[in-house]
Amino acid sequence: xxxxxxxxxxxxxxxxxxxxxxxxxxxxxxxxxxxxxxxxxxxxxxxxxxxxxxxxxxxxxxxxxxxxxxxxxxxxxxxxxxxxxxxxxxxxxxxxxxxxxxxxxxxxxxxxxxxxxxxxxxxxxxxxxxxxxxxxxxxxxxxxxxxxxxxxxxxxxxxxxxxxxxxxxxxxxxxxxxxxxxxxxxxxxxxxxxxxxxxxxxxxxxxxxxxxxxxxxxxxxxxxxxxxxxxxxxxxxxxxxxxxxxxxxxxxxxxxxxxxxxxxxxxxxxxxx
Amino acid sequence: xxxxxxxxxxxxxxxxxxxxxxxxxxxxxxxxxxxxxxxxxxxxxxxxxxxxxxxxxxxxxxxxxxxxxxxxxxxxxxxxxxxxxxxxxxxxxxxxxxxxxxxxxxxxxxxxxxxxxxxxxxxxxxxxxxxxxxxxxxxxxxxxxxxxxxxxxxxxxxxxxxxxxxxxxxxxxxxxxxxxxxxxxxxxxxxxxxxxxxxxxxxxxxxxxxxxxxxxxxxxxxxxxxxxxxxxxxxxxxxxxxxxxxxxxxxxxxxxxxxxxxxxxxxxxxxxxxxxxxxxxxxxxxxxxxxxxxxxxxxxxxxxxxxxxxxxxxx
Numbered sequence: 001x002x003x004x005x006x007x008x009x010x011x012x013x014x015x016x017x018x019x020x021x022x023x024x025x026x027x028x029x030x031x032x033x034x035x036x037x038x039x040x041x042x043x044x045x046x047x048x049x050x051x052x053x054x055x056x057x058x059x060x061x062x063x064x065x066x067x068x069x070x071x072x073x074x075x076x077x078x079x080x081x082x083x084x085x086x087x088x089x090x091x092x093x094x095x096x097x098x099x100x101x102x103x104x105x106x107x108x109x110x111x112x113x114x115x116x117x118x119x120x121x122x123x124x125x126x127x128x129x130x131x132x133x134x135x136x137x138x139x140x141x142x143x144x145x146x147x148x149x150x151x152x153x154x155x156x157x158x159x160x161x162x163x164x165x166x167x168x169x170x171x172x173x174x175x176x177x178x179x180x181x182x183x184x185x186x187x188x189x190x191x192x193x194x195x196x197x198x199x200x201x202x203x204x205x206x207x208x209x210x211x212x213x214x215x216x217x218x219x220x221x222x223x224x225x226x227x228x229x230x231x232x233x234x235x236x237x238x239x240x241x242x243x244x245x246x247x248x249x250x251x252x253x254x255x256x257x258x259x260x261x262x263x264x265x266x267x268x269x270x271x272x273x
Numbered sequence: 274x275x276x277x278x279x280x281x282x283x284x285x286x287x288x289x290x291x292x293x294x295x296x297x298x299x300x301x302x303x304x305x306x307x308x309x310x311x312x313x314x315x316x317x318x319x320x321x322x323x324x325x326x327x328x329x330x331x332x333x334x335x336x337x338x339x340x341x342x343x344x345x346x347x348x349x350x351x352x353x354x355x356x357x358x359x360x361x362x363x364x365x366x367x368x369x370x371x372x373x374x375x376x377x378x379x380x381x382x383x384x385x386x387x388x389x390x391x392x393x394x395x396x397x398x399x400x401x402x403x404x405x406x407x408x409x410x411x412x413x414x415x416x417x418x419x420x421x422x423x424x425x426x427x428x429x430x431x432x433x434x435x436x437x438x439x440x441x442x443x444x445x446x447x448x449x450x451x452x453x454x455x456x457x458x459x460x461x462x463x464x465x466x467x468x469x470x471x472x473x474x475x476x477x478x479x480x481x482x483x484x485x486x487x488x489x490x491x492x493x494x495x496x497x498x499x500x501x502x503x504x505x506x507x508x509x510x511x512x513x514x515x516x517x518x519x520x521x522x523x524x525x526x527x528x529x530x531x532x533x534x535x536x537x538x539x540x541x542x543x544x545x546x547x548x549x550x551x552x553x554x555x556x557x558x559x560x561x562x563x564x565x566x567x568x569x570x571x572x573x574x575x576x577x578x579x580x581x582x583x584x585x586x587x588x
Contacts, residue, residue, distance in 0.1 A: 038429025
């Protein structure tokens with residue numbers, strides 16, 4: 001038994017190193033001083049927060065951070081609201097076209113975003129959506145709908161809906177039954193879906209780099225990819241590393257707090273058939 | 274489409290007639306509500322994917338260069354002929370397929386190992402799950418930068434120092450592609466593992482127990498019980514990851530110096546450069562449509578070829 005445990009501990013350590021090493025490396029890099037950032041050492045010889053104060057002093061990063069947060073949150077709220085209606089119908093109602101909507105959702109999950117970047121660019125430029133928040137929110141909510149619909153309908157199928165009627169028999173109004181019985185049961189699934197959708201929107205690069213150009217709507221991934229150096233001869237390595245750490249913090253917090261939910265959400269939407 | 278009333282067809286009494294009428298009215302109301310509830314999702318999905326892809330098809334048949342807007346005209350399939358007869362498209366396609374096949378194969382093996390650890394580990398299961406969700410959640414651009422800054426000699430990465438490399442791997446083609454594959458594998462193995470984990474939990478423990486009693490080794494049990502029962506989850510995971518890997522963009526963009534290094538270009542980068550740097554919407558759209566067709570072929574290949582049934586309700 002001891003040997004068995006030893007083997008699992010070894011496996012755990014391998015996974016931890018595999019998962020965390022690149023993150024630890026970028027954190028280490030972000031803490032180097034501008035003079036030593038390119039010294040090729042794994043651990044900084046001297047620690048400093050200059051890179052962080054640097055990126056927060058310049059407008060480029062703070063604007064991008066504001067755009068990222070705003071766009072990801074709004075896309076998440078709209079996508080989950082629309083998906084919740086559809087998922088409720090799919091989980092609870094019989095209607096024609098149900099398999100069609102599931103099939104279209106699946107097709108969109110497989111859809112290559114690069115295929116519609118050109119048309120979107122052209123249409124957005126002519127209707128004034130290019131380089132705006134809405135110009136990114138629209139594709140984000142579309143591309144997260146399949147994930148949201150599948151995950152939510154998997155969760156909604158598990159809810160014991162009879163309780164709603166039982167509550168009404170006991171004298172609750174339909175609104176009360178919904179608010180007091182169904183909402184608390186549905187909330188975990190909705191919350192999980194929101195996390196997954198948020199991660200998608202927070203992550204996107206193809207649309208961000210194609211449909212924005214200035215700090216009006218550029219998100220952090222797009223902004224980092226175009227960071228200028230402090231001078232023409234200086235690589236922006238330190239700033240990139242610091243910005244990379246900042247955008248990773250929300251992800252790490254979500255993962256630490258909601259590990260169970262994220263795993264449940266991803267696996268719930270995944271197994272079908 | 275499907276008539277969903279479940280009432281018996283023999284209606285002898287008035288009572289049954291009334292009941293049938295009632296049920297079908299309810300069924301109709303249910304249909305109406307169902308259609309109403311899916312309408313917003315259906316409209317958004319159609320408006321933002323179906324319409325643009327049709328527009329892309331139309332653009333791909335035009336000479337449409339935003340630098341010379343006056344020159345636009347219908348040119349039929351000429352853009353497709355230009356793309357398909359250029360060696361650039363074929364070398365980019367070959368490279369994309371290579372990256373896809375190599376990274377998805379490695380991910381399948383590592384993902385299965387990771388899923389087994391997540392599923393069976395006696396200690397630290399939660400810790401392992403948390404640690405592996407970090408690559409899943411991390412921004413792809415950030416992950417690509419982490420690898421680039423580790424390997425690049427010019428950016429002061431520790432890897433060349435550690436191994437005493439003379440040259441910068443990011444200035445050479447194959448090492449750069451290798452790093453792109455490494456970045457891809459690191460980022461997406463956890464996702465693969467989670468999809469496989471869902472499948473692993475469907476394999477009943479009793480089967481393993483019975484086989485163990487009959488003297489089967491762990492290796493035999495894995496190949497004879499786990500793998501056959503997990504055929505569908507494995508194929509679903511492979512399908513999703515293959516399509517995703519084929520669209521590879523972010524990490525190549527970062528590793529190829531904002532898409533400028535043509536030696537490591539993939540089809541998505543080629544399309545992006547034509548559309549948004551050259552502003553050649555006609556040619557770029559032809560590439561976009563071809564990528565769309567490739568993705569459709571991969572999907573059909575998996576669904577038909579392996580008899581994968583991915584839609585429909587849960588049984």
